[in-house]
Amino acid sequence: MTFMKRYLIPRLIQYVLVIWLGITVVFLIPRLTPNDPIMRMIGEMRGRGSTLEPGTMDDIIEDLTEMYGLGGSWLDQYWAFWGRLFHGDFGVSFFQFPTRVNQLIATAMPWTLGLLLTTTAITWTFGNIIGGLAGYYSRKGWSRTLDAVAMVIRPLPYYIFAFALLLLFASSLVFQWFPLTGGASMGALPTFTWAYIKDVLWHSALPALSLSILGGAVVFQTMKLLVQNVNAESFVQYAKLGGVTESRIVGKYVIRNALLPQITGLALSFGQIFSGALITEIVFSYPGLGMLLYRAIINGDYNLIMGITIFSIVGISTAILVVDLTYPLIDPRVRYY
Amino acid sequence: MKVLRDLFRDYRFCFSFGVLVIILILALLSFFAPYDPTLWNVVPKDTKPSAEHILGTDSNGQDIFWQATFAVRNSLIISLIAAMVSRVVAILVGMIAGYKGGSTDRVLMFVSDSLLIIPLFLTMVMLAMLLRQHMNLVILGLMLSAFGWPWDARLIRSLILSLREREFTETAVLSGTGTVKLVLKEYLPFAMPLIFSTLINNMSWAIGLEMTLAILGLVNINIPTLGTMLNWALFYQSILLQRWWWILTPVVLALFLFIALYWLSVSISEYLDPRTRIQRVGTQ
Numbered sequence: 001m002t003f004m005k006r007y008l009i010p011r012l013i014q015y016v017l018v019i020w021l022g023i024t025v026v027f028l029i030p031r032l033t034p035n036d037p038i039m040r041m042i043g044e045m046r047g048r049g050s051t052l053e054p055g056t057m058d059d060i061i062e063d064l065t066e067m068y069g070l071g072g073s074w075l076d077q078y079w080a081f082w083g084r085l086f087h088g089d090f091g092v093s094f095f096q097f098p099t100r101v102n103q104l105i106a107t108a109m110p111w112t113l114g115l116l117l118t119t120t121a122i123t124w125t126f127g128n129i130i131g132g133l134a135g136y137y138s139r140k141g142w143s144r145t146l147d148a149v150a151m152v153i154r155p156l157p158y159y160i161f162a163f164a165l166l167l168l169f170a171s172s173l174v175f176q177w178f179p180l181t182g183g184a185s186m187g188a189l190p191t192f193t194w195a196y197i198k199d200v201l202w203h204s205a206l207p208a209l210s211l212s213i214l215g216g217a218v219v220f221q222t223m224k225l226l227v228q229n230v231n232a233e234s235f236v237q238y239a240k241l242g243g244v245t246e247s248r249i250v251g252k253y254v255i256r257n258a259l260l261p262q263i264t265g266l267a268l269s270f271g272q273i274f275s276g277a278l279i280t281e282i283v284f285s286y287p288g289l290g291m292l293l294y295r296a297i298i299n300g301d302y303n304l305i306m307g308i309t310i311f312s313i314v315g316i317s318t319a320i321l322v323v324d325l326t327y328p329l330i331d332p333r334v335r336y337y
Numbered sequence: 338m339k340v341l342r343d344l345f346r347d348y349r350f351c352f353s354f355g356v357l358v359i360i361l362i363l364a365l366l367s368f369f370a371p372y373d374p375t376l377w378n379v380v381p382k383d384t385k386p387s388a389e390h391i392l393g394t395d396s397n398g399q400d401i402f403w404q405a406t407f408a409v410r411n412s413l414i415i416s417l418i419a420a421m422v423s424r425v426v427a428i429l430v431g432m433i434a435g436y437k438g439g440s441t442d443r444v445l446m447f448v449s450d451s452l453l454i455i456p457l458f459l460t461m462v463m464l465a466m467l468l469r470q471h472m473n474l475v476i477l478g479l480m481l482s483a484f485g486w487p488w489d490a491r492l493i494r495s496l497i498l499s500l501r502e503r504e505f506t507e508t509a510v511l512s513g514t515g516t517v518k519l520v521l522k523e524y525l526p527f528a529m530p531l532i533f534s535t536l537i538n539n540m541s542w543a544i545g546l547e548m549t550l551a552i553l554g555l556v557n558i559n560i561p562t563l564g565t566m567l568n569w570a571l572f573y574q575s576i577l578l579q580r581w582w583w584i585l586t587p588v589v590l591a592l593f594l595f596i597a598l599y600w601l602s603v604s605i606s607e608y609l610d611p612r613t614r615i616q617r618v619g620t621q
Contacts, residue, residue: 022455029463151349155599157545159552160591163567167576167588275458279549293459297466297553305466309459316456 008325015321022313026306027081031074038064090307095299101307104292112288115204116277119211120266126212127219128262132255134220135227147224153217158276162210162283170206178206207284211277215269222265226258260331267323271316344608349600356597360590364413367406372399374407374561386582393582396573405586407561409594411474412544415562418478419543420536423485428532430486431493432520436501446494449487457484461546465555472557477550481543489535493528500524530609537602541595548591563587563594 038061065071072080084091090101134143153161170178179202230236231254239249281290289308296304344350372379378398386393392401434445464480465472500506500523509519544563550556551564558565566587575584 021451025455025460026463029460030467151600151603152596155541155595156592157548157595159549160545160588160595163584163588164592167581167584271456275456278458279552282552293462294553297462297555300466302466305459305463309456309463312456312459 011321011324015317018317019314022317023085023310026309026313027078030302030306031077038070085310090310091303093296093304094301095295095304101304104304105289105307105311108287108289108292111286112277112281112290115208115211115281115286115288116273119208119215119277120273122208123212123215123219124262124266127216128223128255128259130216131220131223132227132258133250135224135258136231136250136254138224138228143224146220150217150221153214154221156214157279158210158214159279159283161214162207162280165206165210166283179203204286207280207286211273211280214276215273218269219262219265223258223262226261227254230254230258263323263327263330267320270319270323274312274316340608344604347604347608350604350608353597353601353604356593357601360409360413360594360597363406364410367403367410370403370406372403374399374404375559383580392586393580395569395580395583396575397569401583401586404561404566405590408563408566408587409590411560411562412547412564412594415474415478415481415547416540416543418475419481419485420539422479422482423489423539424532424536426482427486427489427493427535428528430490432497432524432528434490435494435497436516436520436524442494446491449490452484452487458546458549460484461550462553462555465550465553469555472555474560477547477556478543481546485539485542489532489539492531492535496528496531497524500527530606534602534606534609537598537605541598541602544591544594544598563591567591 042057042061070077088102090105093099093101093104096104130146134146137143156164168174236249236254239253244253277288278290278293280286281288282294285291289311293305293308295301296308345354367374376399380390380394380398380400382394382398383396384390384394390400390402392405394400395404430445430449434442461480461484465477468476468480505523506519509523514523547556547562548564548567551558551562551568552571554568556562556565558568564587567584570580570584570587573580573583575581
């Protein structure tokens with residue numbers, strides 16, 4: 001079981017360490033800044049014109065201190081914080097008051113997950129196939145055209161590209177083909193009917209398109225370079241001289257070899273894809289985690305922001321771990337012992 | 338001059354150069370602006386582009402063209418602060434870690450790796466939320482630079498690691514060159530191209546992140562930047578109300594700026610490293 005000792009256990013320790021570190025940062029940031037969230041909230045209440053009696057005020061302060069887990073020393077708070085986390089309790093949302101943060105995240109999660117998984121799958125598959133072919137036939141006209149297009153799309157941040165698509169295809173500026181906002185039509189009830197599914201797909205088309213084209217440009221570019229490198233290796237020349245059919249060389253030898261670094265690339269870019277999806281959701285008012293985050297920020301809902309952040313830390317690290325652990329299954333040359 | 342002539346042979350460099358010159362001129366024009374960018378209702382609201390107001394006016398009663406000149410200037414200032422400060426940190430960390438090695442290296446790399454792993458965007462959001470009251474151009478630039486250095490420090494470190502193995506290092510050390518002099522005189526020139534291309538990439542990253550934070554309303558929205566212009570245009574529903582001259586100004590400016598910065602960095606690094614040039618053309 002040298003595999004366990006040499007690779008699996010250190011990797012798992014790293015995984016736990018990363019999550020611990022990330023969550024500790026989330027715990028520390030609000031406490032390191034001079035702002036007192038409770039006093040700010042009381043100030044806001046006063047600003048809205050509500051007058052409070054001194055006794056009620058003390059009660060409110062006490063309740064809020066309890067709610068935010070701000071009682072006692074930092075160490076006590078830290079322990080209590082982890083205690084609540086292990087019970088899966090992120091506290092109460094402030095802007096939708098009695099609702100728990102968990103519940104808000106649970107409603108938003110399917111939307112984000114659906115959008116993210118589909119677009120990542122599409123991006124990665126098509127980016128690699130097209131990039132691979134373009135790399136193999138790098139002298140052809142279409143390959144160069146695609147390369148030029150990727151050069152234009154690549155540097156754009158998610159929301160600028162999303163805005164460009166929104167203005168081109170959803171507003172009345174050029175084509176009004178897609179809906180401007182939302183995850184489904186107003187008042188549509190979530191049922192398993194074709195009409196509802198079509199409605200959801202219709203609404204997610206533009207956000208999904210903007211995420212996949214932008215992500216696809218990056219995958220395309222790296223894959224093209226990788227394939228060009230593999231192409232220059234002698235085994236490819238040998239296969240060509242040996243009369244192996246071209247489709248077999250491209251599919252079996254070149255693309256498969258070039259694909260391996262792309263798997264690591266996928267793991268590394270998860271974090272970026274995730275935050276890109278959050279921003280895209282905000283641009284299209286898509287009802288997922290990004291939109292929830294946006295509303296949390298606007299309302300200064302710290303518990304909710306912390307909940308979303310912790311969720312994404314765990315989610316992203318787990319995704320990277322899974323990709324890392326499946327790597328030896330895909331590349332038989334890599335054995336962790 | 339030969340360098341420039343060679344660079345101008347690349348259409349991407351020509352494009353970037355042209356766009357960046359125009360954007361710089363725009364930024365400089367802000368010094369001659371007839372309006373104060375922080376004042377509202379200085380011109381009639383929501384008028385279409387006309388001879389008097391080239392790009393029309395917005396719902397705050399500001400002239401969009403002159404507002405855009407300030408926006409470009411401030412966005413560039415933020416990105417320059419962020420990129421410069423984070424370059425200094427990246428160079429110091431990268432060079433010390435690369436040259437010293439051992440436990441210094443391990444500690445520095447642990448710090449930079451930890452920063453890389455933390456979900457940057459959400460951490461940024463939390464920080465910005467807490468600093469919202471004190472937000473200005475310099476603080477925002479510094480905040481961005483605090484997160485902009487780890488990856489580039491790694492790149493510089495690996496360059497130094499390979500330089501350290503070269504013979505000239507040994508010659509220099511044996512002939513009594515001090516560490517500081519060795520690093521500054523011998524290594525820095527080698528690292529310059531890399532530092533320059535990361536500088537440009539970092540600027541574009543900083544402008545992008547500033548825009549994201551601005552869309553979320555996490556910066557001081559009364560200081561015009563490309564991001565805050567977009568924020569106001571969205572706030573007043575300019576897409577639904579079809580005020581294209583307003584929403585398109587920051588979007589188009591940003592589009593050109595990002596493409597120009599990327600192409601500049603690509604064309605320069607290809608010029609400096611001919612191997613990638615060969616790669617792009619194809620080796621066969």
